[in-house]
Amino acid sequence: MxxxxxxxxxxxxxxxxxxxxxxxxxxxxxxxxxxxxxxxxxxxxxxxxxxxxxxxxxxxxxxxxxxxxxxxxxxxxxxxxxxxxxxxxxxxxxxxxxxxxxxxxxxxxxxxxxxxxxxxxxxxxxxxxxxxxxxxxxxxxxxxxxxxxxxxxxxxxxxxLPVLSTLQSMINTGDKVAKIEGVFSGTLSFIFNNFGPGRPFSDVVGKAKAAGYTEPDPREDLSGMDVARKVVILARECGMQIELEDVAVESLVPEPLQSTSSVLDFMDQLPQFDADMEARASEAAEAGNKLVYVGLVDVAAGKCTVSLQSYPADHAFAQLSGSDNIIAFTTRRYSQQPLMIRGPGAGAxxxxxxxxxxxxxxxxxxxx
Amino acid sequence: MxxxxxxxxxxxxxxxxxxxxxxxxxxxxxxxxxxxxxxxxxxxxxxxxxxxxxxxxxxxxxxxxxxxxxxxxxxxxxxxxxxxxxxxxxxxxxxxxxxxxxxxxxxxxxxxxxxxxxxxxxxxxxxxxxxxxxxxxxxxxxxxxxxxxxxxxxxxxxxxLPVLSTLQSMINTGDKVAKIEGVFSGTLSFIFNNFGPGRPFSDVVGKAKAAGYTEPDPREDLSGMDVARKVVILARECGMQIELEDVAVESLVPEPLQSTSSVLDFMDQLPQFDADMEARASEAAEAGNKLVYVGLVDVAAGKCTVSLQSYPADHAFAQLSGSDNIIAFTTRRYSQQPLMIRGPGAGAxxxxxxxxxxxxxxxxxxxx
CATH class of the missing domain: 3.40.50.720 (NAD(P)-binding Rossmann-like Domain)
Incomplete structure (x- = not known):
């Protein structure tokens, strides 16, 4: 214009x-x-x-x-x-x-x-x-x-990425959003695009940290709170009256390490929990799946979650690379196939x- | 707002x-x-x-x-x-x-x-x-x-799908588009999502026609001209001074059938050319690829093409289903990973x- x-x-x-x-x-x-x-x-x-x-x-x-x-x-x-x-x-x-x-x-x-x-x-x-x-x-x-x-x-x-503008245009032209789902963290996208059976999770986190993909304290990314914040923003745009605390968040920081004082200690102790993640990745791989850390705004059900999910290898969420975000809108108009937006979702x-x-x-x- | x-x-x-x-x-x-x-x-x-x-x-x-x-x-x-x-x-x-x-x-x-x-x-x-x-x-x-x-x-x-608005926002905020590439025809997306070795091409076209996915004369879709028009619209938005005739279009209508008078005759004779398409699909499959009908605006090279291409099975273009469109923008800001928009690109x-x-x-x- x-x-x-x-x-x-x-x-x-x-x-x-x-x-x-x-x-x-x-x-x-x-x-x-x-x-x-x-x-x-x-x-x-x-x-x-x-x-x-x-x-x-x-x-x-x-x-x-x-x-x-x-x-x-x-x-x-x-x-x-x-x-x-x-x-x-x-x-x-x-x-x-x-x-x-x-x-x-x-x-x-x-x-x-x-x-x-x-x-x-x-x-x-x-x-x-x-x-x-x-x-x-x-x-x-x-x-x-x-x-x-x-x-x-x-x-x-x-x-x-044109996420909120697309959502607002849908709502303003009378579409009804059923759910919004996606990978909303470039850091966690990068981590799970590189993680799989045989690669220690702590190793991948360490590499992501060294490459500058994580916050100085990687727990800020692994806690899932950044994803939860984005989920709340999208949910409210859809008219849901929700607080951050209402989002069910699966933290990837092992319980015993949540109160570890230093980042160094956290990184040192993280390998102790690699077996848990290895088990989940193997289970997913055996089913032909891949682990993806996903945020979900379920407007129809009125609830929001952030969790590690297992997706079939041919699903769009399992096909990401780099630190790509992907956002899928399922609406009354986009009911058979969602509208999806994918691409780098971080960077100055x-x-x-x-x-x-x-x-x-x-x-x-x-x-x- | x-x-x-x-x-x-x-x-x-x-x-x-x-x-x-x-x-x-x-x-x-x-x-x-x-x-x-x-x-x-x-x-x-x-x-x-x-x-x-x-x-x-x-x-x-x-x-x-x-x-x-x-x-x-x-x-x-x-x-x-x-x-x-x-x-x-x-x-x-x-x-x-x-x-x-x-x-x-x-x-x-x-x-x-x-x-x-x-x-x-x-x-x-x-x-x-x-x-x-x-x-x-x-x-x-x-x-x-x-x-x-x-x-x-x-x-x-x-x-x-928010295609032109996304492109305009990129340009207006100073991004430089290198290329725009994608599947711009819901009809041809549907056809190639269902076509592969062992399935006669004419059969898939017939099914698409019967399901109402094609124009009354499927040659209008298969000619690639609808895709070429979209390519020209995107190219001009990027500042390219191009005419429809400047787009190199690979028509999927076999040369001898381009002047067949009736739609019925066309559909009757199409099976004669199934072997050609079968050969291409097999060649692609042997390389682990899939055939995709793609429009390309190559801003950097100053040319536009519409053609049948072979993509690795794990490429986003080879992962479509239904009659999805997909549009990938490679720009100065989105250079490592393109910005992609995917979803149904047709329907009232x-x-x-x-x-x-x-x-x-x-x-x-x-x-x-």
Whole structure:
């Protein structure tokens, strides 16, 4: 949807970035590369007027240079304050304003309702609101409706894969979702794409850790909580009023190792439990199956689970490679065969692209 | 993106439907089921002010009932005229107007530029513009830019699968497409999912025809031209200035049968060529492969092909079932592993949903 205003006027969107870490930084680079084209082809001026990390913030009355923001932020002596950041955008002369939360913090989402109430649109790849307390989530949805502002979070599930937008389009055009099922963790996808009979599970986890696929503490991935958060986000999008605690999660962290103090100790002791996983993998292999760590939103049954499942080798879930995610939607319209989306569901470039896609959606809804 | 105007005012969109055949009719039913919800939740009034088939048309100054439009149209004595239809919408007091071309006609797209120049948005599942003469396509894209109107055609490739929207989001956020590859015909997917060594090809085609999966003349599917049209649409979206004739298409209609007069004669003579296909299927099977009829947009190499290819049994393209489409995007961001979308890519319900999704996108861009 490209367009230029009849009078050649540009539509200006003022952007605030909270948390210029890996994703935020990548987003700013992607923006820098596209601003000229978007100005010329769409008549759209995407301008950054504020960047804040947890320590310092850069606020400006004029657009911040996308090539030198980092130096400017590093030389700041204005201490970070989300209240001042909010005030800066609340009083901006630019009518259309978007704050992008690129943090993974639980504290930043506490500001979403206020931002929306000020008519500031909110975009985030942060899973904390969507999978946090239901009341907070519902308050944001209500503020979105009431104040005519957008809240978009494509980057929270499957990074840049079109997961939430596809789901929303299904629901908005009247389809009825029966279930959403898939592999939602790139880390666990990588682990189970490399694990099988004869390969110690602890060895595969160690390799994934060494290759940088896991969190510094691999238990954060193996606990299944990241998958559970994505499941909650999808479930709520389908109208299920669910809390994170309502998801039945099968943790892959052996019970005795859950309280091990150090990561090193955990990795040292993990081989003691290899026999259990070997048994499960062998059992699956004997049946011609493969182990897959799957999240399930069963809308029809009203329940959500995250667990290690055994799938026939010719099933799409058993055919993944690398750290691919796969998401299968079974709906009234897609009842015989599900609609499936597959591809890398993690990484700064694709996650930032998911956020950027949301930003362009919001810009288009403002008439760009 | 749900919202209600601050003052509780509704945003009205006037809709014209050209060609209330199977898809158009299904779209009108889907609309009927969602209008209340969209009014309440989005403050959006989707109202149909005109419906025309090739013989008669129903034009109204007030919204047409979505439950009795068919009876009203059947009792019309106003002869169909796209000029009068255009005039009706050009002079509509409703500011936001959308004409939806649900025909497969090459004549209707001749009106798109005029509609766009009047500020009327155009949505269509009709492949004729996107795969027709390049000059006509470019004129529509130019009109879209110049007159600030939308042209959307998600339903042209993969029916309701999010193919074009995903591609557009990639391009707009700065990704670079290297190639798009896939199974774009539900009919040919069904045929090759059922064909293999020991099963006569003519037999599988006969079964597909009997089950209603093919066009009345199966040569229309087997010629590969429908796939070639989709390939051209995707290629142009990537910026390739290509004509339908530029696509190298491998037709599955044996040369001597291309001019056979009747469908019956064609089906009668097809078994004479089974040995050729059997040989190819056996050769593939011996290598552990499967035959798949694939469309390819090779952006990097600047060429498009449609051909029967042999894929390893564990390749996603060789894993399809039913009449599934699959589309794989290899891009700068998705270079190691492509982004893939898979699912039923034909059928009235899902195609109409693709059109409806476009309509909601347009409505959102108008501030709904």
């Amino acid at each position: 490209e367009s230029i205003d009849h009078n050649g006027e540009k539509r200006q969107v003022a952007i605030g970035i909270v948390g210029p870490g890996l994703i935020g930084k990548t987003l700013l680079s992607q923006l820098a590369l596209q601003t000229d084209r978007l100005r010329e082809e769409w008549g759209l001026e995407l301008q950054v007027f504020g960047v804040t990390n947890s320590q310092w913030m850069l606020l400006s009355a004029t657009p911040i240079s996308l090539s030198s923001w980092q130096t400017a932020l590093e030389s700041q002596d204005t201490e970070a304050s989300l209240d001042s950041f909010t005030y800066h955008f609340a009083t901006s002369p630019v009518a259309d304003r978007v704050i992008i939360d690129c943090t993974a913090s639980a504290a930043v989402p506490c500001h979403y309702t206020k931002w929306l109430s000020l008519g500031i649109h909110v975009i985030t790849p942060n899973k904390r609101l969507g999978s946090g307390p239901l009341a907070d989530y519902l308050a944001v949805k209500e503020a979105q409706r009431h104040y005519h502002a957008h809240f978009m979070a494509e980057g929270t599930v499957g990074a840049g 470039e694709v996650t930032a692209a998911g956020v950027f896609g949301d930003l362009l959606q919001v810009a288009q809804s403002l008439g760009a | 749900e919202s209600i105007d601050h003052n509780g005012e509704k945003r009205q969109v006037a809709i014209g439907i050209v060609g209330p055949g199977l898809i158009g009719k299904t779209l009108l039913s889907q609309l009927a089921l969602q209008t209340d919800r969209l009014r309440e939740e989005w403050g959006l009034e989707l109202q149909v002010f005109g419906v025309t088939n090739s013989q008669w048309m129903l034009l109204s100054a007030t919204p047409i009932s979505l439950s009795s439009w068919q009876t009203a149209l059947e009792s019309q004595d106003t002869e169909a005229s796209l000029d009068s239809f255009t005039y009706h919408f050009a002079t509509s007091p409703v500011a936001d107007r959308v004409i939806i071309d649900c025909t497969a006609s090459a004549a209707v797209p001749c009106h798109y530029t005029k509609w766009l120049s009047l500020g009327i948005h155009v949505i269509t599942p009709n492949k004729r513009l996107g795969s027709g003469p390049l000059a006509d396509y470019l004129a529509v894209k130019e009109a879209q830019r110049h007159y600030h109107a939308h042209f959307m055609a998600e339903g042209t490739v993969g029916a309701g 319900e899902v195609t109409a949903a693709g059109v409806f999704g476009d309509l909601l996108q347009v409505a959102q861009s108008l501030g709904a």
